[in-house]
Amino acid sequence: MNLPFAENYRIKMVEPIYRSTREERERWIAEAGYNVFNLRSDQVYIDLLTDSGTGAMSDQQWAALMTGDESYAGSSSYYYLKEKVTELFGFDYFLPVHQGRAAENVLFSVLLKEGDVVPGNAHFDTTKGHIEFRKAQAIDCTIDEASDTESQHPFKGNIDLNKLRNVLETYPNEQVPLIIVTVTCNSVGGQPVSMENLRQVKQLASHYDVPVVFDSARFAENAWFIQQREHGYEHKTIREIVREMYTHADGMTMSSKKDGLVNIGGFLAMRSSSWFEKATMFNILYEGFITYGGMAGRDMNALAVGLEEVTDRDYLESRIRQVHYLGNKLTEAGIPVQQPLGGHAVFVDAGRFLPHVPKEEFVAQMLTVELYLEAGVRGVEVGALLADRDPITRENRYPAVEFLRLALPRRTYTNNHLDVVVAALKNIYERRTEIKHGFEIVHEAPVMRHFTMRLKPIGE
Structure with a gap:
């Protein structure tokens, strides 16, 4: 008989929980x-x-905590994490923050102004909150199938290109500072975005000269669905798929409390040196110096290990x-x-x-x-x-x-x-x-x- 599936870990520590009346x-x-x-x-x-931040860390992550460098500036833990981010996602510029909404706060402080519109796929609560707090507008361009809970569409997180094109044609370029793609898309059920859709969104955005940013909290889970459901990716590794995904983005926000496999932390990464230079000011203002940004060195170490583990x-x-x-x-x-x-x-x-x-x-x-x-x-x-x-x-x-x-x-x-x-x-x-x-x-x-x-x- 075939052997049943079992988890690829064993339990080392337990925490009691109370069963109430x-x-x-x-x-x-x-x-x-x-x-x-x-x-x-x-x-x-x-x-x-x-x-978010509620998972269990591995023994390797706990071990990494003990070697964290808590230097205020130039921490070796920062450089360890930066190397992992660049290796995995391909972005040269990187800023740590204490969690995902902080990355949004820093990035939107650079890019957004009152009256702007930000198209995307069903922006989640903090994303929409940061946009609307700045008196800008989040416009949902998710495909209609996402609202049909009985539909078996494999990529319900996809952006409807016609909806997106309509936004880009309706508003002047200077009023659309970025497009946000959430991978996977939380608001419609943890649904993935296909590689083909990411490619098409980036092509359309480039035509209108609008940058694309990925909300990346669950990037690895999105890559797994691409491997399982999209033709041509069944034999690619998760890390290969992730690297290809991010060739279609100009930047990313990350709540590391999800696919970073840690209890706290996040980061902002980008290609633009101009974005980075402006973001450093807001990072220092809101989060901390650019080589710790609201994270302890031990947590940056644990995150670096988590980024390795989550792509397994x-x-x-x-x-x-x-x-x-x-x-x-x-x-x-x-x-x-x-x-x-x-x-x-x-x-x-x-x-x-x-x-x-x-x-x-x-x-x-x-x-x-x-x-x-x-x-x-x-x-x-x-x-x-x-x-x-x-x-x-x-x-x-x-x-x-x-x-x-x-x-x-x-x-x-x-x-x-x-x-x-x-x-x-x-x-x-x-x-x-x-x-x-x-x-x-x-x-x-x-x-x-x-x-x-x-x-x-x-x-x-």
Whole structure:
């Protein structure tokens, strides 16, 4: 018989987690204003809120921490990391930052001004927040198939070239400072972007003399999907695919807390010496000196090792297989999820799960809270709350699909934990008609409200 698949690692250390009672969870979520971000970590049994900085590091990464150079300027850890970035992505200019949103802050401080437009594929929350905070506009050019959760399109993260061309023809060149391509595309379900699409986007952008920047938090997972799904890449290595991907970019932002396999850190890399010279000023102003930029030397060391490990095919196969284990179990149970399954998370289609709950009552948040109450599992809403309000009209924005995202930390949970998640969602699905109402907003911040807002059940 064929041998079954097993992870390419063994467990060396464990961390106890507390299994709470439903009565405790009912009290805790009410005290948190029905916002799972406001829960304490020890009030959560299985934490699928995010895959950002929540994974387990390897023994080699822990060893690298001990040799970190904490010099303020000219740290050897900086040069070690810079060498890895240049080798993997091909960019000569590099600035470390404390995480991905810091890279966005530095880059947009260089490139964006009020009234600009930034086309891309379903910009995620911090990206859109930084754009709109500067009184600019993010324009979504994702292909329409991304909003059809039953479609089997293999690259739902792709940019629609006609939509992008329309933006580039509608606005003057000086009003479009860059195009952002998110790989993989988080907002539509961890969906990959094909190499052909990256190539075509870059060709179109070059015709209009607009630079292309990749939001690269999950670059390796995107490369794995290219290897698995795109003709001509099945025999290329992950590192070869990554290097080719970035020939179609002028720069990149990176939250290293995802595919960097570390708990903190990020960077900004680019080809332009002019961009770099301007960015250094903002990096020093916001983050720290250019050779540490908000990161300790030990964390730069761990990140350099993480960039090696994340591009290993065996690691990626184990990672993606676990995500698909959860997604396939939910699909078998009849629970609607974004298809085909993506990379870092499983996205439950809350609108199809609870079709009788009006979108105005934040259906994905309703399902998020129900999952926590059922089993102490913390997912996150990727729906109207995350979409925020229109910065001009201040009306709620309602995305085409309301998702409950179940993001899997890397090398952290076993499949037994995921079986708990499946059982909990099956229980909720069986009693879904009993869920009558959602939430109304009690308090919200003017930008990126979903992190700190407070809600209350309608009718309470």
